[in-house]
Amino acid sequence: MSNMKVLVVDDDEKIVKVLTAYLEKEGYTVITAKDGLEAVDKARKLEPDIILLDVMLPSLDGWEVCKEIRRTSAVPIIMLTARDAEMDRIIGLELGADDYVVKPFSPKEVIARIRAIFRRLQPIERESKEGVSQIGGLVLNKNNHIVTLAGTPIEVTPTEYKLLELLLAHPGQVFSRLQLVENIQGYAFEGYERTMDSHIKNLRKKLNALPDEPHYIKTIYGVGYKLAGEQNA
Incomplete structure (x- = not known):
């Protein structure tokens, strides 16, 4: 996984620090952004393999960021949300997110979700x-x-x-x-x-x-x- 780049977007420095430590331990290269505009810019310029995207962000919220990224990219997006309301989760998915994790979460759970998405990118074996x-x-x-x-x-x-x-x-x-x-x-x-x-x-x-x-x-x-x-x- 050493070639895989993960863009972590969150304005909470503690969360970014913890996620960065766990992701780097797993061999991922970590890019960070602390607000929505920076997230959109880095997503376009640095082309990460997956994005961990907080919903509550300065400048642009996570939903707007997701919508903007989806205009030009199909990069996998996992939403990070502190709100455990089903409608919030559905909004993110309808905007094109692939998965979501509700805060507070275990970093190990986030790693498991990332691995599941990368497994999902592997073709189903069948005769064709x-x-x-x-x-x-x-x-x-x-x-x-x-x-x-x-x-x-x-x-x-x-x-x-x-x-x-x-x-x-x-x-x-x-x-x-x-x-x-x-x-x-x-x-x-x-x-x-x-x-x-x-x-x-x-x-x-x-x-x-x-x-x-x-x-x-x-x-x-x-x-x-x-x-x-x-x-x-």
């Missing part, structure tokens, strides 16, 4: 012609991690990519929210399965961007979600 999965105009190429819709590349976050990869590997199969969490996050904890709806919502927006393309992700009410259509050979 030349590493390509396709349904209709939707194509996922696991060789270069590029997703295209009707020939046009679409920007997806690591969580969204993993969702598509799982659904494309099992077209027509219905997955409950909890199954999606366990398959994609690599772990499950109370309350998270409902926030999977936020990732599905974001992904649907991107997949339905073209008016002549079908609605790929179907809701099976009371059960979960499935990818509709026949997989191309």
Whole structure:
């Protein structure tokens, strides 16, 4: 992990100090920012591999920072929040965050979340012609991690990519929210399965961007979600 750069964004010096110590011990290179504007600037210029982003920040709050970064980058983002309200967590996820940790947290938990996201970036092992999965105009190429819709590349976050990869590997199969969490996050904890709806919502927006393309992700009410259509050979 020595080549992995982590951008830690928090105005609490104690939290930054503790996280930096734990991350460096694990072999990560740590970059820090103490306010929202500095975070956006460093995210663009230094291109970290993952961002730990506090919600309550000077200049720009974490939600605005997340929104701004998502305009140009799919870098994994873990929100750090002192507010244990479900709506706060859902807002972050709907803006494109991949995960969240509620303060006070254990640094070891943060490390575990980072590892889970990096595991998520690894392709699901399955048989697929030349590493390509396709349904209709939707194509996922696991060789270069590029997703295209009707020939046009679409920007997806690591969580969204993993969702598509799982659904494309099992077209027509219905997955409950909890199954999606366990398959994609690599772990499950109370309350998270409902926030999977936020990732599905974001992904649907991107997949339905073209008016002549079908609605790929179907809701099976009371059960979960499935990818509709026949997989191309």
